[in-house]
Amino acid sequence: MSNDKRHLKLLSEEPCSAVDTSEVDDVCETSGAGDAQLTGGYLQVGDLAKLTGKTVRAIHLYESLGLIEPAKRSKGGYRLFSSDTPSRVRWISKLQSLGLSLSEIQGIAERRKAFGSARSASSDLLTIYEAKLREVRERLAEYQSLEQELVASVDFLKACQHVCVGEPHVSGCSQCERRHEESRVPDLVSGAQA
């Protein structure tokens, strides 16, 4: 009935690599030309990308939408981000994983600015997260049933491999399937026939 067209993108978590020689505790340094220590503690866009698993293009997009902002620019025009930006980008990423569009995320950010009180700001987030928690649990159930169907399909196809001796033609599959007595043919197998 409802046309739920939500996309759910999942994060590649990319945790900080262990070596961390800096005193700033929220930023993992990467060795090389873009090292934050060479840019006075700031992160270049490539560093930010690596730390968050996003592309440079995506980060440019988030900036153009007002979701993040470089602390300043180098004299050559390079964006220099402060050390709390990775956390901000991860926040955007996780909200996307929860099915929010970038314009919905803009809305949340703008409401947060508009709210006078901390109480109403946190209450706004609370409402959203409670709803998303219910949705995520539904998605989890759907994924688990997909997992089960994959398991059933793999089992079924392995049985095919044993039954189909002597290289019969593909067109025979629809008849053959009726002879796997064990159980019903999974959608992932039956749908594969044109």
Place this chain on the structure above:
Amino acid sequence: MSNDKRHLKLLSEEPCSAVDTSEVDDVCETSGAGDAQLTGGYLQVGDLAKLTGKTVRAIHLYESLGLIEPAKRSKGGYRLFSSDTPSRVRWISKLQSLGLSLSEIQGIAERRKAFGSARSASSDLLTIYEAKLREVRERLAEYQSLEQELVASVDFLKACQHVCVGEPHVSGCSQCERRHEESRVPDLVSGAQA
């Protein structure tokens, strides 16, 4: 390191509604103008859409890509689909949920046609499904950690509601958070600050 840009769309399962007066066992009839019994057992595009939770536009797209095909057309040009098409569309849908693009699905369908033997056709599917099973299990783990972070964030924000008495300004949140002694501030909460 790797830029995994997979989208995962989830299905709205839309199981057949119970009432089924037809003899065809794979199709649930919907009452009304589009009733398959009025079109000689065939399904109109709107029926197919309802049965699969897809839009008419999506079904047109799948046809243009050669993934499905109407059994015939009415004299007025209406597409008439046979009763096994819903299963085919659900197959497409589930492969999309597994992160396959429509052109990848085209590839699978074309290879299936090209394969001479049933054995090699099922072995092709088997390879794909085994890989997808591993991916789905990774996604499940990621979703579960998202769920946990949502739970932690909801708890945290509820604590905020109790701590923030007297309508302090939002800007105070970053200081306030340090006083919730219980645990670390979740990304979903800390990232919300600009």
Place this chain on the structure above:
DNA sequence: TTGCTCCTCACGTCACGTGAGGTGGC
């Protein structure tokens, strides 16, 4: 000078969404 990273356009892509203008079928 070399090599890597960055800059700003700006068009391309994927899976549809959304009308526009018209016709079929009971």
Place this chain on the structure above:
DNA sequence: TTGCTCCTCACGTCACGTGAGGTGGC
């Protein structure tokens, strides 16, 4: 005739991808 469903273009959308052509910084 009315109302619902369908038809075929064809442009729009969302979150980027992917060059093009040029410059910064060690």
